[in-house]
Amino acid sequence: MTDSVISVQGISKRYRVGERERYLALRDVIARAMAAPFRKRQSREESILWALRDVSFEIKEGEVVGLIGRNGAGKSTLLKVLARITKPSQGWAEVRGRVGSLLEVGTGFHPELTGRENVFLSGAVLGMKKVEIRKKFDEIVAFAEVERFLDTPLKHYSSGMQMRLAFAVAAHLEPEILLVDEVLAVGDTEFQKKCLGKMSEVSQGGRTILFVSHQMSQIRRLCERAIWIDHGSVKMNADALGVISAYETIVARQVLEAPSKNGSVSRDVAFMGWELLVEDGQSKHVLDHFGPVSFRILIRLPKPIPKGLYNILLVDDQGRIMWHANFELSSMEAGTFECRHRLPTLPLKPGAYRWKAGVYDGHRWTDSWWAVPELVIGTKPITNTADEFQGTLNLPCETEIRELEKASKPAP
Amino acid sequence: MSETSAIVPESALLSEVPVLRIVPPGRWWILPFGELWEYRELVYFLVWRDIKVRYKQTAVGAAWAVLQPLLTMAVFSLFFGRLAHIPSEGLPYAVFYYTALLPWMYFAASLQNATVTIVENQRLITKVYFPRLALPLSAVLSGLVDFGISFLMLLVIMVYYGIRPGITMLLLPAFLLLAVLTALGVGLWLAALNAIYRDVRYVLPFLVQFWLFASPIAYPTSLVPEKWRWLYGLNPLAGVIEGFRWSLTGHGDPPSRLILISSATVLLILLSGIAYFQKMETTIADVV
Numbered sequence: 001m002t003d004s005v006i007s008v009q010g011i012s013k014r015y016r017v018g019e020r021e022r023y024l025a026l027r028d029v030i031a032r033a034m035a036a037p038f039r040k041r042q043s044r045e046e047s048i049l050w051a052l053r054d055v056s057f058e059i060k061e062g063e064v065v066g067l068i069g070r071n072g073a074g075k076s077t078l079l080k081v082l083a084r085i086t087k088p089s090q091g092w093a094e095v096r097g098r099v100g101s102l103l104e105v106g107t108g109f110h111p112e113l114t115g116r117e118n119v120f121l122s123g124a125v126l127g128m129k130k131v132e133i134r135k136k137f138d139e140i141v142a143f144a145e146v147e148r149f150l151d152t153p154l155k156h157y158s159s160g161m162q163m164r165l166a167f168a169v170a171a172h173l174e175p176e177i178l179l180v181d182e183v184l185a186v187g188d189t190e191f192q193k194k195c196l197g198k199m200s201e202v203s204q205g206g207r208t209i210l211f212v213s214h215q216m217s218q219i220r221r222l223c224e225r226a227i228w229i230d231h232g233s234v235k236m237n238a239d240a241l242g243v244i245s246a247y248e249t250i251v252a253r254q255v256l257e258a259p260s261k262n263g264s265v266s267r268d269v270a271f272m273g274w275e276l277l278v279e280d281g282q283s284k285h286v287l288d289h290f291g292p293v294s295f296r297i298l299i300r301l302p303k304p305i306p307k308g309l310y311n312i313l314l315v316d317d318q319g320r321i322m323w324h325a326n327f328e329l330s331s332m333e334a335g336t337f338e339c340r341h342r343l344p345t346l347p348l349k350p351g352a353y354r355w356k357a358g359v360y361d362g363h364r365w366t367d368s369w370w371a372v373p374e375l376v377i378g379t380k381p382i383t384n385t386a387d388e389f390q391g392t393l394n395l396p397c398e399t400e401i402r403e404l405e406k407a408s409k410p411a412p
Numbered sequence: 413m414s415e416t417s418a419i420v421p422e423s424a425l426l427s428e429v430p431v432l433r434i435v436p437p438g439r440w441w442i443l444p445f446g447e448l449w450e451y452r453e454l455v456y457f458l459v460w461r462d463i464k465v466r467y468k469q470t471a472v473g474a475a476w477a478v479l480q481p482l483l484t485m486a487v488f489s490l491f492f493g494r495l496a497h498i499p500s501e502g503l504p505y506a507v508f509y510y511t512a513l514l515p516w517m518y519f520a521a522s523l524q525n526a527t528v529t530i531v532e533n534q535r536l537i538t539k540v541y542f543p544r545l546a547l548p549l550s551a552v553l554s555g556l557v558d559f560g561i562s563f564l565m566l567l568v569i570m571v572y573y574g575i576r577p578g579i580t581m582l583l584l585p586a587f588l589l590l591a592v593l594t595a596l597g598v599g600l601w602l603a604a605l606n607a608i609y610r611d612v613r614y615v616l617p618f619l620v621q622f623w624l625f626a627s628p629i630a631y632p633t634s635l636v637p638e639k640w641r642w643l644y645g646l647n648p649l650a651g652v653i654e655g656f657r658w659s660l661t662g663h664g665d666p667p668s669r670l671i672l673i674s675s676a677t678v679l680l681i682l683l684s685g686i687a688y689f690q691k692m693e694t695t696i697a698d699v700v
Binding site: 104 | 431433435436453456457460465535536538539542609615694
């Protein structure tokens with residue numbers, strides 16, 4: 001326990017939700033008192049909502065931990081408790097070291113002030129000392145790429161520029177513990193990559209990070225461990241890949257079980273699901289080996305197709321097609337079909353991928369669908385994880401370096 | 413150094429790192445001065461922001477700080493002085509009113525800033541931790557710049573009327589401190605109340621107006637019957653304003669009794685204000 005930098009013991013947070021307005025008006029309170037001065041204030045019907053319930057976990061120094069869970073599961077409340085923004089109702093937590101919290105991009109920004117002034121203001125609000133900001137000022141400005149607009153009021157900045165400046169300030173925080181809430185979800189992809197790069201740089205510097213995100217690819221890239229919060233409690237606390245695949249399986253099942261919004265009845269073809277063909281007990285949607293891969297896709301044809309095509313695409317999280325194939329269909333009766341596919345290997349780098357399937361009935365593409373859940377590739381990254389943005393394949397590669405010729409020594 | 417400290421326990425080594433314990437809100441409050449001191453740079457930046465923004469938004473800028481008391485002084489001199497013949501204890505009306513308006517304007521502006529500070533900074537409050545007291549504190553401190561500017565104007569007026577401040581002027585900082593503490597105490601109450609009851613800000617103008625006439629600005633305290641003076645002193649501004657007038661002009665006797673009563677009231681308002689503010693603070697991030 002001594003090497004834990006964050007230690008959470010039985011934290012609960014209770015909110016009262018009732019007919020009570022979000023805040024009161026003095027006018028109403030006085031009016032109520034005037035109307036019935038002697039009646040004791042009735043305890044109005046209030047229901048209690050437990051945003052967090054008996055949450056306990058430990059985080060060791062230098063760990064990067066992801067917090068996942070559905071909207072309203074309590075992830076952000078947990079961060080707010082640890083950041084001291086709100087107090088727990090029960091339980092306690094102990095945090096060792098300087099805490100920086102990054103729950104929003106641009107905390108403390110003021111539109112009337114210039115970029116330069118806002119760097120100082122936001123830095124101070126986020127807990128930096130003045131000397132520290134001054135020291136890092138040039139670095140921050142360079143990271144944000146706003147040198148030319150430093151003395152322009154922030155209100156004239158584009159939202160992208162504001163975001164970049166805000167993140168640049170935040171990225172240069174140097175607390176021992178960093179609490180981050182889904183702030184990377186905004187902004188253009190290029191800048192997001194830069195931020196992710198900066199964050200992994202930060203985490204390699206031995207900083208402890210607790211990180212909330214809905215983007216599993218981010219968690220996979222940055223975190224060793226993940227904590228899954230469900231209905232205010234810890235549902236799972238283990239290595240990131242395991243937690244994510246368990247989480248995604250549950251989410252996917254819920255999506256599949258939910259009545260289809262697309263109304264598959266009206267469709268000409270219905271896509272029913274896909275899964276990896278694996279031994280019992282293994283995850284049907286997570287691929288964690290390099291060898292042959294078998295999977296099946298289930299479709300239902302309401303009408304016979306005498307001659308047509310069936311195609312599948314595998315698309316990565318940025319929409320690039322990784323693989324595509326067409327298969328001929330001939331004299332298909334109406335009914336449910338299983339399409340089995342076998343690939344000798346699928347050496348993609350770890351991440352989430354989506355299947356897209358479609359059917360052509362000889363005259364037109366009748367339909368195509370994004371398959372849920374995602375295919376999660378959970379193989380061990382062979383290439384350096386820091387190079388995550390380069391390349392698509394995750395291939396084991398044998399390497400041998402031989403010296404062919406000695407370089408002639410430079411003259412002394 | 414005691415003998416036992418020769419052996420350093422492991423926990424002492426660890427304690428170099430700040431350990432923070434997060435626990436449910438307790439029933440007792442502590443005076444948060446230590447933490448405020450830790451966050452003094454943030455207070456500085458909040459004050460700096462308030463001032464920058466204020467002067468960027470108003471076209472008249474700093475001139476406003478001079479015009480406001482100057483115009484009020486002119487109106488008061490005309491109506492209360494020339495027309496109503498309210499006594500001014502032998503001082504020229506301009507000096508008599510301006511010396512009172514100086515702390516009054518500061519007080520009224522500070523209340524205005526402090527009342528809305530929690531609501532206006534709700535994004536900060538819900539996104540980052542800092543001692544919330546820093547907000548009303550900086551709201552009250554940022555008014556000091558305007559005070560400084562209008563104080564320069566006072567010097568001009570005093571030179572014009574040939575009034576030489578005496579040794580009593582050395583006590584002015586003490587009265588200024590009393591003014592700041594009064595503004596802070598009342599500001600804390602109003603900030604907390606406005607966070608809970610959002611219409612407090614609309615009540616504020618009436619409160620300020622009422623307070624203006626309950627303070628010795630347009631008239632001297634000597635108009636108040638002797639036996640009611642102590643009650644009058646319960647208005648902390650009575651002590652502050654008479655203190656200002658006396659220390660700046662050196663006219664008359666030191667209003668010691670009034671100031672004593674006022675100081676006691678200020679202390680009471682301030683301590684209760686901190687307590688009330690902190691009570692509100694524990695729930696504020698969940699409400700705003």
